[in-house]
Amino acid sequence: MSGIVAPSGAIRLGEDTTPARLAPRVDDSGRILRGRQFGTPENLPIDALHTAMANASTNIPAARIIDGKALSEVVRNSLRSRIAAAGRPVRLDALLVGDDRAAGIYAMNQAKTCAEIGIEYVLHRLPASASADDVAGRVLLLNVDDAVRALMVHLPLPGGVDTERIQSLISPDKDVEGVNPANIGNVVYGRRSLVPCTALATLEMIESTGIQLRGKRCVVVGASNIVGKPIAVLLMRTEATVHSTNKFTPDLAALCRTCDVVVAACGVPELVKADWVKPGAVVIDVGINRIDGADGKKITVGDVDFAAVSGVAGWISPVPGGVGPMTVAMLLRNVVDAALR
Numbered sequence: 148m149s150g151i152v153a154p155s156g157a158i159r160l161g162e163d164t165t166p167a168r169l170a171p172r173v174d175d176s177g178r179i180l181r182g183r184q185f186g187t188p189e190n191l192p193i194d195a196l197h198t199a200m201a202n203a204s205t206n207i208p209a210a211r212i213i214d215g216k217a218l219s220e221v222v223r224n225s226l227r228s229r230i231a232a233a234g235r236p237v238r239l240d241a242l243l244v245g246d247d248r249a250a251g252i253y254a255m256n257q258a259k260t261c262a263e264i265g266i267e268y269v270l271h272r273l274p275a276s277a278s279a280d281d282v283a284g285r286v287l288l289l290n291v292d293d294a295v296r297a298l299m300v301h302l303p304l305p306g307g308v309d310t311e312r313i314q315s316l317i318s319p320d321k322d323v324e325g326v327n328p329a330n331i332g333n334v335v336y337g338r339r340s341l342v343p344c345t346a347l348a349t350l351e352m353i354e355s356t357g358i359q360l361r362g363k364r365c366v367v368v369g370a371s372n373i374v375g376k377p378i379a380v381l382l383m384r385t386e387a388t389v390h391s392t393n394k395f396t397p398d399l400a401a402l403c404r405t406c407d408v409v410v411a412a413c414g415v416p417e418l419v420k421a422d423w424v425k426p427g428a429v430v431i432d433v434g435i436n437r438i439d440g441a442d443g444k445k446i447t448v449g450d451v452d453f454a455a456v457s458g459v460a461g462w463i464s465p466v467p468g469g470v471g472p473m474t475v476a477m478l479l480r481n482v483v484d485a486a487l488r
């Protein structure tokens with residue numbers, strides 16, 4: 148039997164039975180159907196949930212787990228079916244420059260992940276000595292190659308190569324990571340486009356709970372160009388009221404406490420504490436931080452104090468096993484969208 152450790156240290160029963168363990172459903176293109184993973188109604192009134200929780204005994208399991216791994220599996224299965232039904236090959240082309248070890252391992256894993264769902268993976272390599280013009284030239288060549296329909300550039304690029312310049316050269320129609328400023332702009336306009344994968348993953352995970360975002364108050368802790376800002380804009384598109392915050396935001400804990408949805412994307416280990424969170428709120432933890440564990444070994448934690456916050460929140464995504472796997476699934480979905488366009 149598994150469970151969630153409550154702030155008191157007691158194991159809260161329920162992880163086995165949490166609705167997140169029920170099979171979530173997706174539509175034909177791999178979009179998670181709202182609320183289906185929890186079997187909640189479309190317009191779940193979060194205030195009613197707060198009241199229910201306030202009236203509930205303290206032993207009642209609080210947060211339901213938004214299981215990014217389970218959700219990502221569902222998306223992957225639907226992509227497998229889409230690829231099989233399309234009857235034409237789907238391929239991801241990736242450019243790796245230099246010999247950064249982590250980037251090399253990431254590329255290898257990506258090849259495996261793609262193979263698992265029937266996506267062909269072509270890795271283009273340039274040496275660490277490649278100049279900015281060499282890298283730009285290769286991206287431009289891949290842009291005009293009709294066989295290349297889904298393209299990404301692995302980071303980091305060697306020193307002296309301007310990452311943003313290279314990203315801005317990737318054809319917006321092929322830019323499966325959504326890093327070209329044109330695609331970021333399309334997010335603002337709400338146009339159909341390739342959306343940055345982590346932002347997409349975050350929104351899908353919130354919507355999978357079934358809460359109706361329109362009129363809700365949301366806060367995004369962290370405002371980087373590729374993570375925090377696109378998340379805030381995607382939330383704005385739902386007609387939620389959105390606070391975009393950063394390390395200079397005053398009274399951040401008090402602001403978060405007023406919000407129905409808290410997205411933590413700041414890169415500060417376990418910054419969001421239990422007393423930052425309104426009872427029943429949806430908490431999405433985007434952070435990935437490597438810290439020293441109790442036994443001196445490195446462990447991965449998010450930007451949310453999971454053990455404490457899961458005693459207060461209505462829903463919470465874990466780290467690992469939350470936004471990370473869903474981000475990978477959203478990249479794969481962008482690849483399939485771009486390739487079968």
Ligand code: NAD
Binds near residue numbers: 368
């Ligand atoms: P970043 O360093 O580029 O930006 C951090 C942002 O957080 C900035 O806006 C900064 O002002 C803000 N911030 C920093 N300290 C803060 C504080 N104390 N209070 C409020 N705001 C604060 O980081 P990033 O690239 O946006 O990544 C954020 C986190 O998300 C990191 O942990 C990163 O590893 C993780 N991440 C996860 C995924 C995923 O797939 N799960 C993808 C990308 C990034």
